Amino acid sequence: MVTGQKLIVYWLAAIIAVVVAFPADSDSPSLRHRYFLVVWGYQEVGNPPRESHSFLTVYRGDDLAKGRVAPATISWFPADRGVRVIGTERGRNFSLPQTLAIAYQGRKQVATWGPYEIPLAFYQRVLARINLLESGRINYSALSLRPGSMNCIEAAGDITNQPFHPLMSWGHRGSRAIVRHLSPFFKDGGRINRAVARMVLRKGANAR
DSSP, X not given: OOOSHHHHHHHXXXXXXXXXXXXXXXXXXXXXXXXXXXXXXXXXXXXXXXXXXXXXXXXXXXXXXXTOOOOEEEOEEETTSOOOSSSOEEEEEOOHHHHHHHHHHTTOEEEEEEXXXXXXXXHHHXXXXXXXXXXXXXXXXXXXXXXXXXXXXXXXHOOXXXXXXXXXXXXXXXXXXXXXXXXXXXXXXXXXOXXXXXXXXXXXXXXX
8 A cells, every 4th residue: 555645646646637538517416315436447558467457436425425535445356466367366355545556556547437326226236245355255366267256347347137248358448348337327327426526536545
């Protein structure tokens, strides 16, 4: 994890610079009892699979209404962060600040999609996936060939009742596959609340 606030602040400026263009506004006077999701991705130049990652965060509007940014995060890595293409290993779900610190230290290209408003039931699905990942019952596998194992794209994307087929995609392309798969759950036609975007993209990495 980054040890100083300066690194986080510097990296957040870079994140904001690569935020994917938002659709039209859907600002609302109240955030209470609402829920939001952001899909993230990073990659290196050339997008080698071992140096790419897809992850997502969800937020409670009740927290945001109070000025509190508290992302619940799905960011599934090998426990030692050493991605191996072959084999299965113990996994670990990292926080958003930890994940962005990894991206910063590796000078990755970071992109975001959202925030999209989602229903409570889908927010609860994400929390259930986080609980599963943190239970120790799931391993990490880059190819996800063995039962009881997932890669980062499946961990973040395969949380609906519909089959998820990201095919051979990783990095930003893998994150876009997640967005496409989850899009039926986005409210208001997938429009973005810009006030929420400013809050979660600028402050999110400082949350613990």
